[in-house]
Amino acid sequence: MSHRENSLRIIEQKRDGHELSESQIDRLISEFVSGDLHDYQMSAFAMAIYFRGMSAEETAYLTSAMLRSGQTLQWSDNTNIVSKHSTGGVGDKVSLILVPLLAACGLLVPKLSGRGLGITGGTLDKLESIPGFRTDLSTQEIRNAIESVGCCITGTTADIAPADQKLYALRDSSGTVPSIPLITSSILSKKLAENPSKLLLDVKYGSGAFMRTADQAQTLAVSLVDTGQRLGVPTDCVITDMNQPLGRTVGNLIEIQEAIESLEGGGEPRLMTIVKQLAFDLLQMADCQLTDTYIASKITNAIESGAALQKLHEMIEHQQGRLSGVKPSSQRLELTADRAGYINAISPHEIGWAVIELGGGRQNKTQAIDHSVGCEILKTVGDPIQSGESWLRVFLSNDAQRNERALKHLRTAINLGDSPPSLTPVILEDRRSHSS
């Protein structure tokens, strides 16, 4: 049997629902990366996985093959190196606050982040609203940042998990993104390339997230945790609510400003609940001898003393960002309630779309981002509101048509009722509480 027929046979086996071996999966991934396996064959393989699924073993083999398709960050000692990943949400600026907070607590965080995907914003896009901020650190520069600052947030380099970079592009255009084994291997092949000693995942569910229901999020969380553990990295996850935007702002520059304000002590409660829980979990994972009280006071001190804020400024400076003088759009508009009542819902989906329409997110991969636009939410779900009272401030673009399209989404984003809604907790499940 020829080389090519062998690869075809492996694709057919998955198509017919058989379980693949580690060497079969390794072979397909290495042939794909070298160009010996055609894109149309890999798309067919992705579709076979989409319909047939993968066992936990196969998912781990696929993740490992994708991880080994590229480089991993090398540390002389990775004991204090930790990693965090969010599956993404609207207004999710947790990393911008958490990464310097963890560094202020003594952990080392070389965070490789991504760009916006669909309606969910990307940490790199947000950071690039700081003039000069570099998101293209080389592996040596990442090591330098860890040595001198203790943290950095930068983009995935071309030599990190190249199999994922190639495969994700195919999945995006072949309808095979929403597959648990493919999402798991995609996320973890990049995260494990940071070579962390511990990994914590924030899996979001709701209308502003990739996973629409809590059940879907739980399935993904189980797959991510299981695969991380199989590949030898203690991995845990938190499942959090994304049925309303996280924090007070959605955009790019305004989210950076909110992250700074949060570390100055003015953090929005739901946002800070997640930040503190993730910080708590990672500190506990890194050193299981620490008591809960000690960890909680360490986090509070790092915020209240200004140490975490100082770390954020150090990180921005080290990555050559200059914050002074940068301002969001001065063209602003406030949206008001058309009747009195209680805010029953604020749709992250509509707000996410509005920010894309304003130019704060991408409708295609090559589109430039307008960092100055966005939305500031002036009320939260559950608040009473009077007729004519403002609930949203929009930071408009210079393009009237874009603004009009955004406003169409925003006018439907609020839902008013006659009585207060029942509120859902921002953290649905913290799997640390089961495992510790």
Ligand code: URA
């Ligand atoms: N994020 C990723 O990095 N990969 C996926 O497949 C989905 C979300």
